Amino acid sequence: MxxxxxxxxxxxxxxxxxxxxxxxxxxxxxxxxxxxxxxxxxxxxxxxxxxxxxxxxxxxxxxxxxxxxxxxxxxxxxxxxxxxxxxxxxxxxxxxxxxxxxxxxxxxxxxxxxxxxxxxxxxxxxxxxxxxxYSKDTTVMQATREDKEKVVEQLLLMKEKTNSEGKKQKIDAAINVLDLELATGRRISALLRSHVDNYDKETGQYTTFGDKGGKDNESYFLTSEAKEILDRVTEGKNGGAMIFTIKYSKNHPDPNKRGQDKPVESMRKEVSALIKDAAEKAGVNRDGQKFSSHACRKGFAEERALDYIKNMSADERRAELQRRRDIDPRFNARIEKVMDHIKSKFKNKTKAANRQFTDKEIIQLLVSSDINHSRKDVMRYYLGEEFWESVEDLL
The missing domain is CATH 1.10.150 (DNA polymerase; domain 1)
Incomplete structure (x- = not known):
């Protein structure tokens, strides 16, 4: 070809x-x-x-x-x-x-x-x-907080053993990325591309631009943990500054790069490799699946689903979905499209007209919007049947 x-x-x-x-x-x-x-x-x-x-x-x-x-x-x-x-x-x-x-x-x-x-x-x-x-068919595991802490522990050990300021910068970035990905569900590229003013401390709004597929993502929900991490990593930095920076060595062969900030794609590759290396040393990989920053995104999805199930009633979950639809016309249009797809499968027009989201579908849509998808079908990748079986008695 x-x-x-x-x-x-x-x-x-x-x-x-x-x-x-x-x-x-x-x-x-x-x-x-x-x-x-x-x-x-x-x-x-x-x-x-x-x-x-x-x-x-x-x-x-x-x-x-x-x-x-x-x-x-x-x-x-x-x-x-x-x-x-x-x-x-x-x-x-x-x-x-x-x-x-x-x-x-x-x-x-x-x-x-x-x-x-x-x-x-x-x-x-x-x-x-x-x-x-489906999540079980992928090579990326679904990380727990214990998994993440074991990897962070290895990263801290690496930091203790190195005298390189550049490597220390990478390790700090890797730790903060893992913390943020498990607390916000954002992808590593979106996090590394973030500027300080993408996070509004007053409103708790955190916007990331140019995520996978060129999507821009706004938060509908930030946990107190996520806000604490964002407060920490943005403290003392100007609004237009990048939240994460890793600099080229002052001895870099290219004099134009010496001491300059590395591009996002270079940071992503280096931080990702560092995380995978630490995960291997921490022994968290299992069942043919491996730990990466994306494993924390999958862990975030399960945590959010459990929080909605355990701390909200079905009526409160329905009201929360409606609240998000009311404040964002684009989100509302995507949710309407999901319902139109569901209704299109009905032969009986009366049943189609009366169809509403089930409680399970609402949970899927809430979590989907938390990870910036706003689609129900994609949740098979994050919340498999084994998850729904485990929470059956709670619904």
Whole structure:
């Protein structure tokens, strides 16, 4: 497969902070480099499958039916036979192909949009065949507070043993990232990209820009723990300053980089590697799954669900969801879309009209909004059936 031309599209997406939303693109809150790299990898994988089956060696020659018939259909069948890892790839592929289509013409690389699939059709294929990502099928574990504390303990031991100021900066950042991810549910890239003025101490509002998929995320709920951590990491810093900084060594080979702040993507890679190393030494990895910062995001989701279940009545949970809908029209529109999807499955129009969210669905939506998804289906990845079985007596 000749990717020479198509790869220019992905490079352009990085250079321009491209996003499907023009408003996000204008303020530079587009796809992260990591997201673009993932899209490129998935795009390449799909195109190579098509080439093997059809002999087509140029993405420009690939048609939607090639993707449906030679990528989605066979992998859906393999998923049903037990290859659950296909769910993650297939669920991400439609996003990759959609982003490529939008950027192909906008970049000027192609004269027209190169549409290799209809995202609505691929989503329908996956939903009808119940192809979903589940937490138990991923390589990332769901961290407990004990897991996180063991990793932090290892990081502190590393800090004691090093004389490098640069490594100490990385360790401090890693510890604060783990604390914040378990307390707020934000992704590591969003945390590292945060400025001091993204957090409003008066209102308790914490906004992160340019998260996965170029999304901007606002908090509907911050625990007292989250506020304490944010107060600590922003103390004494100017509003426009980055919350987290790691500097290049003063002896760096490039004189232009000496003592300068490292870019977010470099920080993410270094902090992530440090966390994984500490987790390995702490012995918290288990059952084929590994600890990473994202494991704390998954742990946060379970903690929030348990808090809603144990400390709110069903009526209070319903009222909280409505409160969030009332204060944010965009959030309300997303929730309405979820209900429209549920109602579309009813043949009886009267039953469809009377359908309301169940208590379980409300809990899923509250947690989903806490981790900035606002979708019910994605909660299968964070709150599996084993979780619901464990809280059955509490509902």
């Amino acid at each position: 000749n990717f020479k031309k198509s790869d220019k599209v992905f490079e352009w997406m990085k250079e321009t902070s491209f996003a499907v939303s023009e408003a996000k693109q204008e303020r530079g809150a587009g796809y992260s480099n990591r997201t673009v790299d993932k899209y490129k990898y998935d795009f390449h994988r799909a195109m190579k499958i098509v080439e093997e089956k059809t002999g087509k060696n140029d993405p420009n020659k690939v048609r939607p039916n090639d993707i449906y018939n030679f990528v989605y259909a066979p992998m859906i069948e393999e998923y049903k036979q037990g290859k659950t890892e296909h769910a993650s790839f297939l669920r991400g592929l439609d996003d990759a192909l959609h982003a490529f289509a939008q950027a192909s013409k906008a970049s000027g690389v192609y004269k027209r949009e190169i549409r290799t699939c209809d995202k609505r059709k691929t989503s329908q294929m996956l939903n009808e065949n119940k192809v979903f990502r």
